Amino acid sequence: MPDPILQTRGLDAHYGDFQALYGVDIEVGEGEVLAIIGANGAGKTTLMRSITGLLRNGPGQVAYHGQDISRLRADEVAARGLAMVPEGRQLFPSLSVRENLMIGAQVARSGPWDLAAVYKLFPILEERKDQASTSLSGGQQQMVAIGRALMANPDLILFDEISLGLAPIIIKDIYTALPGIIGEGMSAIIVEQDITKALSVSRRVYCLQEGRISLEGMSASVSREDISRAYFGIE
Amino acid sequence: MDWVNAIVQGTLLGGLYALFAAGLSLIFGVMRLVNIAHGDLIVLAAYLGLTVTTATGMHPLAALMIVVPVMALIGYALQRGLLNQTLGDDILPPLLVTFGLSVILQNALLEVYTADPQKLDAGTLETAGVSFGGLTLGVLPLMTFAVAIAVIWGLQWTFYHTALGRAFRAVSDNQDIAQLMGLNRRHIFGLAMALALGVTAIAGILLGIRTSFDPSIGGGRLIFGFEAVIIGGLGNLWGTLAGGVILGIAQTVGAKIDPGWQLLAGHLAFLIILAIRPNGLFPRVSG
Numbered sequence: 001m002p003d004p005i006l007q008t009r010g011l012d013a014h015y016g017d018f019q020a021l022y023g024v025d026i027e028v029g030e031g032e033v034l035a036i037i038g039a040n041g042a043g044k045t046t047l048m049r050s051i052t053g054l055l056r057n058g059p060g061q062v063a064y065h066g067q068d069i070s071r072l073r074a075d076e077v078a079a080r081g082l083a084m085v086p087e088g089r090q091l092f093p094s095l096s097v098r099e100n101l102m103i104g105a106q107v108a109r110s111g112p113w114d115l116a117a118v119y120k121l122f123p124i125l126e127e128r129k130d131q132a133s134t135s136l137s138g139g140q141q142q143m144v145a146i147g148r149a150l151m152a153n154p155d156l157i158l159f160d161e162i163s164l165g166l167a168p169i170i171i172k173d174i175y176t177a178l179p180g181i182i183g184e185g186m187s188a189i190i191v192e193q194d195i196t197k198a199l200s201v202s203r204r205v206y207c208l209q210e211g212r213i214s215l216e217g218m219s220a221s222v223s224r225e226d227i228s229r230a231y232f233g234i235e
Numbered sequence: 236m237d238w239v240n241a242i243v244q245g246t247l248l249g250g251l252y253a254l255f256a257a258g259l260s261l262i263f264g265v266m267r268l269v270n271i272a273h274g275d276l277i278v279l280a281a282y283l284g285l286t287v288t289t290a291t292g293m294h295p296l297a298a299l300m301i302v303v304p305v306m307a308l309i310g311y312a313l314q315r316g317l318l319n320q321t322l323g324d325d326i327l328p329p330l331l332v333t334f335g336l337s338v339i340l341q342n343a344l345l346e347v348y349t350a351d352p353q354k355l356d357a358g359t360l361e362t363a364g365v366s367f368g369g370l371t372l373g374v375l376p377l378m379t380f381a382v383a384i385a386v387i388w389g390l391q392w393t394f395y396h397t398a399l400g401r402a403f404r405a406v407s408d409n410q411d412i413a414q415l416m417g418l419n420r421r422h423i424f425g426l427a428m429a430l431a432l433g434v435t436a437i438a439g440i441l442l443g444i445r446t447s448f449d450p451s452i453g454g455g456r457l458i459f460g461f462e463a464v465i466i467g468g469l470g471n472l473w474g475t476l477a478g479g480v481i482l483g484i485a486q487t488v489g490a491k492i493d494p495g496w497q498l499l500a501g502h503l504a505f506l507i508i509l510a511i512r513p514n515g516l517f518p519r520v521s522g
Contacts (some may be wrong), residue, residue: 107417
């Protein structure tokens with residue numbers, strides 16, 4: 001495997017007295033698509049918040065391109081080329097579609113993604129560019145959230161529950177488009193509750209259970225039984 | 236004609252109140268911070284104007300070139316050094332800290348400038364007037380009103396047509412996600428406070444030319460600013476201008492009925508509007 005672009009070492013996370021992650025070790029290779037699955041409350045979103053710097057980490061727990069980023073603020077992490085499509089889309093309601101996309105480019109990294117490229121990928125967004133982001137359908141809002149993350153021209157992009165609350169047909173569209181979106185050289189972490197979808201687009205998979213990694217394997221070869229055990233903790 | 240005069244003068248006075256209010260409104264809009272020290276910061280700006288004009292002999296309006304950037308710098312430093320630490324889920328800490336700041340500012344001004352009333356000397360501008368259809372309008376109030384419109388237009392333009400304004404709105408919408416987009420909210424808040432105190436500097440200088448001031452008058456300016464913001468509707472800057480105008484008219488019309496009623500009439504107008512439309516006359520339509 002090539003050198004990891006992202007690595008966590010013994011990552012812990014707390015919300016007050018509640019510990020949400022216990023010594024999580026994950027690795028994402030350069031250009032690799034990784035899936036993270038797990039039940040509700042297993043710690044998937046917490047893991048994303050830790051990696052992106054929204055939660056405070058202990059020193060040395062997160063490395064990006066071989067450098068320790070565990071103590072950086074989220075905006076500093078973003079500037080290094082790590083973008084996230086957050087759970088529930090979380091568009092800025094007072095910004096238009098175009099402005100939501102523009103704010104993604106705030107970190108001003110160079111690369112193939114700009115407004116024109118996002119509009120080419122999702123033509124409907126160009127038609128709707130001056131509308132309030134809240135006036136779009138759920139699927140269109142997800143396109144904006146994906147476009148917003150791409151505008152940062154990240155090396156690593158985190159997709160947190162992108163199918164949540166969307167119609168099955170839209171989920172299918174998004175997953176069909178995903179390999180093209182991730183494209184050449186970009187790495188991705190896909191957090192999903194829908195295991196089949198997650199396995200279909202990823203190379204490797206981790207399963208989280210109650211804040212711990214309960215399974216790690218190649219997406220093509222993990223067995224259903226192993227996943228059930230890792231997912232639910234049933235022996 | 237006297238009544239028309241009262242209404243016109245009140246409208247122009249409203250321009251000054253809108254300038255008091257604009258900074259408050261901006262800060263509340265971007266970071267949900269209620270700045271109790273806002274009135275004292277207006278007075279601080281007036282005193283800075285006094286220092287600059289007495290030291291250099293500049294016209295007070297020319298002194299804006301110095302006072303505006305100085306106040307903006309103070310705003311950025313104040314936000315990064317103090318106020319950012321108070322922001323969080325609890326709304327009480329910023330209230331308490333800015334209240335404390337208000338007390339400190341008043342006492343510091345008292346220490347440095349004494350309690351003697353002061354005034355900025357703008358020469359003939361103070362008394363110049365123009366006749367207009369039987370009314371005589373002061374050039375200074377007219378100019379103040381024009382400045383208020385220009386400032387609010389400028390703020391509005393900044394908010395909706397610049398990258399900075401986009402960042403203000405994004406941070407106001409969702410601080411975490413804005414942070415994920417590479418925006419450092421502490422810096423953005425600092426810039427918002429710098430902009431707000433830049434506007435406050437203009438308000439302070441115009442106040443100092445219009446009336447005499449001493450270190451204790453900040454609280455009253457804060458109330459006028461608050462009332463203008465609430466009457467107009469939170470988060471709507473043109474509404475804030477309208478709120479200032481309504482407050483100004485209520486005061487001058489009240490004073491026309493009985494000179495002792497000036498302030499009372501303004502407060503009554505505020506209370507009536509608050510009772511009838513608790514969200515103000517022009518609340519921001521949330522998208």
